[in-house]
Amino acid sequence: MAKAIKTVSTVVSKVEDLGNDTKRFTLVDQDDWELPPFRPGAHIDVHLGQGLVRTYSLCNEPDDNRRYVIAVKREREGRGGSNFLHDRVEAGQPISVSLPRGGIALDPEGTNVFVAGGIGVTPFISAIRHLERRGRSNYVLHWTSRGQPVLPDMIVPAIEAGRVRLYDTTTQAKPVIAAIVREFVGSGLAACCGPAPMLQAFEDAVSAWPEERKHIEMFTPPKVSAKSDVPPYELYLSASKKLATVTPDVGLLGTLDALGVDVPVSCGGGICGACRTRWSEGPPIHRDRVLSPAERQNELIVCVGDCAGQRLVLDL
Amino acid sequence: MDAIAIEKPEVAMSWQGVVRFLHKTPRAFLPMRSFPSLELVAGRGIEGDRYFVGHETGFYSHKPEEGRQVTLFEMETLEALRRDHKIELLPEEHRRNVTVEGVPLNHLVGHRFRLGETIVEATRLSTPCRHIEEILGKSVFDPLINRSGLNCKIIAGGTLRVGDAVRPI
Ligand code: FES
Numbered sequence: 001m002a003k004a005i006k007t008v009s010t011v012v013s014k015v016e017d018l019g020n021d022t023k024r025f026t027l028v029d030q031d032d033w034e035l036p037p038f039r040p041g042a043h044i045d046v047h048l049g050q051g052l053v054r055t056y057s058l059c060n061e062p063d064d065n066r067r068y069v070i071a072v073k074r075e076r077e078g079r080g081g082s083n084f085l086h087d088r089v090e091a092g093q094p095i096s097v098s099l100p101r102g103g104i105a106l107d108p109e110g111t112n113v114f115v116a117g118g119i120g121v122t123p124f125i126s127a128i129r130h131l132e133r134r135g136r137s138n139y140v141l142h143w144t145s146r147g148q149p150v151l152p153d154m155i156v157p158a159i160e161a162g163r164v165r166l167y168d169t170t171t172q173a174k175p176v177i178a179a180i181v182r183e184f185v186g187s188g189l190a191a192c193c194g195p196a197p198m199l200q201a202f203e204d205a206v207s208a209w210p211e212e213r214k215h216i217e218m219f220t221p222p223k224v225s226a227k228s229d230v231p232p233y234e235l236y237l238s239a240s241k242k243l244a245t246v247t248p249d250v251g252l253l254g255t256l257d258a259l260g261v262d263v264p265v266s267c268g269g270g271i272c273g274a275c276r277t278r279w280s281e282g283p284p285i286h287r288d289r290v291l292s293p294a295e296r297q298n299e300l301i302v303c304v305g306d307c308a309g310q311r312l313v314l315d316l
Numbered sequence: 317m318d319a320i321a322i323e324k325p326e327v328a329m330s331w332q333g334v335v336r337f338l339h340k341t342p343r344a345f346l347p348m349r350s351f352p353s354l355e356l357v358a359g360r361g362i363e364g365d366r367y368f369v370g371h372e373t374g375f376y377s378h379k380p381e382e383g384r385q386v387t388l389f390e391m392e393t394l395e396a397l398r399r400d401h402k403i404e405l406l407p408e409e410h411r412r413n414v415t416v417e418g419v420p421l422n423h424l425v426g427h428r429f430r431l432g433e434t435i436v437e438a439t440r441l442s443t444p445c446r447h448i449e450e451i452l453g454k455s456v457f458d459p460l461i462n463r464s465g466l467n468c469k470i471i472a473g474g475t476l477r478v479g480d481a482v483r484p485i
Contacts, residue, residue, distance in 0.1 A: 008346070033341065033343070033346050033349070034347045034349070035346065036345050036346065036451055037451075065347075101450075266445070267445050267446060269444070269457055
């Protein structure tokens with residue numbers, strides 16, 4: 001059985017230098033096939049090799065379904081993802097990405113107030129393009145940037161129609177977020193993406209708002225297929241002599257993956273049996289729908305399994 | 317046709333179905349595209365599909381599986397999902413190649429049957445994949461257990477078209 005494919009294979013079709021230390025990358029399928037669908041303001045993980053994975057918002061809209069467009073600002077002090085993209089990624093290169101996740105649940109009727117700082121505008125560009133394509137104008141974007149903003153070319157009609165308010169902080173004061181959102185307190189959606197102080201000011205301003213009417217852009221982690229609710233335990237692989245701790249957020253399968261163990265996974269949901277593995281210490285927690293009680297005595301379906309004790313030993 | 321089948325010991329094999337939709341996609345996770353016809357190649361798969369044997373190029377890393385050269389799905393399951401679970405699953409969303417109507421897929425494992433002008437052999441039932449929920453944003457994994465379609469090997473190839481008959485041999 002083949003190792004499960006976990007990423008979407010794309011090719012960089014275009015790299016544009018937008019100035020202000022920002023580059024825009026367009027990713028497509030090698031045969032120009034449609035890409036997996038996404039919601040306005042969704043994000044993808046970009047796999048840059050050697051474990052380097054970074055998450056970026058898509059700035060194009062769902063109907064534009066043959067491209068993923070991301071804009072990346074170089075973070076000189078960053079952890080290497082943006083520098084890698086800026087220095088090493090060129091048109092024509094293959095690049096693996098995750099399925100898109102997240103997105104903004106736009107208010108179809110009420111006003112959508114977007115508050116963005118710098119490159120944090122990307123999910124709102126996607127949302128604005130989505131709304132404009134549907135002939136909707138029920139939004140306003142407040143966009144703070146240091147110097148010339150990048151990406152305005154993607155929302156020209158919105159800017160021309162006066163639905164975008166720009167603040168250049170090199171010449172202007174920063175906007176007061178509480179004042180911006182105040183007029184929408186009774187209806188509509190407010191959303192924010194930007195640097196930490198901006199997010200904080202926004203959170204404070206909308207703290208009394210109901211959850212479904214506010215959106216603070218934080219990249220959502222990929223869904224763990226079998227969400228673990230057990231305390232951390234030790235995992236020992238007896239054949240390869242590897243040791244690790246399984247924590248609820250990573251899970252058993254994620255830990256095996258991180259250890260570089262090649263467990264064949266197919267359904268990922270405990271019904272096909274592809275990932276059955278022998279165990280010798282536990283006892284394991286079985287959540288599959290494959291094994292008989294007798295088989296469970298020495299086998300575990302690891303894609304949905306866990307350990308009820310302190311230490312799980314698998315024959316891997 | 318039916319009369320002949322009924323005279324055989326396998327009464328369950330007296331059925332006749334039809335091909336309603338045909339789909340393929342070149343790579344994992346990419347949306348399925350609908351086609352009026354597909355080329356089935358004996359022992360290899362569907363031309364241009366992600367499971368076609370011998371199609372692995374560059375960063376195409378799927379290892380094709382012998383018994384999964386073409387996959388089938390029941391139209392009736394789409395109706396049952398709508399009726400029993402209020403889930404609207406479209407023919408391009410179940411990610412199998414051939415949507416058939418009137419074919420008892422779950423009873424065909426181990427049997428050969430005619431798919432238009434081609435002959436296929438059912439190897440095993442398909443299992444749903446967790447990713448389908450992620451891809452579609454619909455909770456279809458549980459409802460699809462035991463009715464996620466059929467994997468087949470292609471014994472005799474040919475062109476398969478929407479509207480073709482599906483019959484026992
Ligand atoms: S991968 Fe199917 S049961 Fe684990």
